[in-house]
Amino acid sequence: MELLSVKNCTKRFHSISALDDFSFSVNRGDIHGLIGPNGAGKTTLVSCITGLIGHIDSGEIYFDGHDLTKLHPYEIINTGLTRTFQVTQLIPGLDVVENVAVGIKENDAVRRGGIRKGFSLLFGHPDRQKARDICNRFGIEDILDSGINAATHYQQKLITLARAVVSDPQMVILDEPTAGMSFQESSRFGEIIQSLNTENRITFLIIEHNIPFIFQHATYMTVLNQGKHFISGNPEEIRGNESVKEIYIGNSIE
Numbered sequence: 001m002e003l004l005s006v007k008n009c010t011k012r013f014h015s016i017s018a019l020d021d022f023s024f025s026v027n028r029g030d031i032h033g034l035i036g037p038n039g040a041g042k043t044t045l046v047s048c049i050t051g052l053i054g055h056i057d058s059g060e061i062y063f064d065g066h067d068l069t070k071l072h073p074y075e076i077i078n079t080g081l082t083r084t085f086q087v088t089q090l091i092p093g094l095d096v097v098e099n100v101a102v103g104i105k106e107n108d109a110v111r112r113g114g115i116r117k118g119f120s121l122l123f124g125h126p127d128r129q130k131a132r133d134i135c136n137r138f139g140i141e142d143i144l145d146s147g148i149n150a151a152t153h154y155q156q157k158l159i160t161l162a163r164a165v166v167s168d169p170q171m172v173i174l175d176e177p178t179a180g181m182s183f184q185e186s187s188r189f190g191e192i193i194q195s196l197n198t199e200n201r202i203t204f205l206i207i208e209h210n211i212p213f214i215f216q217h218a219t220y221m222t223v224l225n226q227g228k229h230f231i232s233g234n235p236e237e238i239r240g241n242e243s244v245k246e247i248y249i250g251n252s253i254e
């Protein structure tokens with residue numbers, strides 16, 4: 001059953017069509033991998049879905065029955081759709097738990113009033129415990145009350161993921177989550193994604209250049225190339241497709 005549906009979406013930056021009549025959908029319960037060469041339009045697609053780069057030039061985007069093109073970014077989060085960014089965006093002045101707690105949906109003031117203004121509302125908030133519980137589950141309990149500078153790159157990625165899932169979303173979009181991780185770290189990260197998918201029933205859309213990771217964990221995949229939909233299918237179909245290998249010249253898809 002379709003949870004996210006993008007139909008004939010076009011987004012131009014001056015003369016560049018970063019997305020060109022692009023359509024795809026994500027089914028509820030899937031871990032949907034989105035791959036494509038550098039500059040293909042993957043991050044632009046995520047920014048269009050989550051309302052962060054203004055209006056699309058044309059097309060439709062529906063999530064769980066909501067027309068996302070008519071909603072503000074904070075309203076989109078309240079439909080149960082969250083994202084993480086390609087570059088980790090943590091707040092240096094807050095400790096780890098606070099960085100996770102700013103993701104809590106119920107604390108609307110955080111989003112409406114700006115993070116720092118809204119943050120004062122989080123002191124003593126019962127949802128702070130919820131943020132702690134997720135950190136414990138992710139194995140970062142030893143740095144809970146530290147500043148984020150105490151966290152390694154991998155731990156910062158987990159904090160970012162924790163912030164995205166603390167609001168009990170229906171779907172999370174991750175933009176290159178395993179970039180900079182060691183093999184062991186990305187394996188552990190993959191296990192966490194799988195457990196969130198099966199136990200918390202969170203649907204994922206994951207952009208990755210880490211081809212082994214995405215082939216291991218995706219249940220379905222879409223390839224984007226030069227702003228256009230290239231192919232969708234299960235991982236076996238994508239792996240065996242000769243034309244997908246061709247657009248990845250210089251990159252390994254084996």
Ligand SMILES: Nc1ncnc2c1ncn2[C@@H]1O[C@H](COP(=O)(O)OP(=O)(O)OP(=O)(O)O)[C@@H](O)[C@H]1O
Pocket residue numbers: 013016017018036037038039040041042043044045086
């Ligand atoms: N804000 C912007 N202004 C102008 N051009 C942009 C902007 N954002 C993206 N582009 C262009 O749109 C195209 C798609 O970029 P995008 O960042 O979406 O690609 P990507 O698939 O995420 O690439 P990567 O794998 O390197 O992260 C590129 O040609 C890029 O230069």
Ligand SMILES: [Mg+2]
Pocket residue numbers: 042043044086
């Ligand atoms: Mg990108």
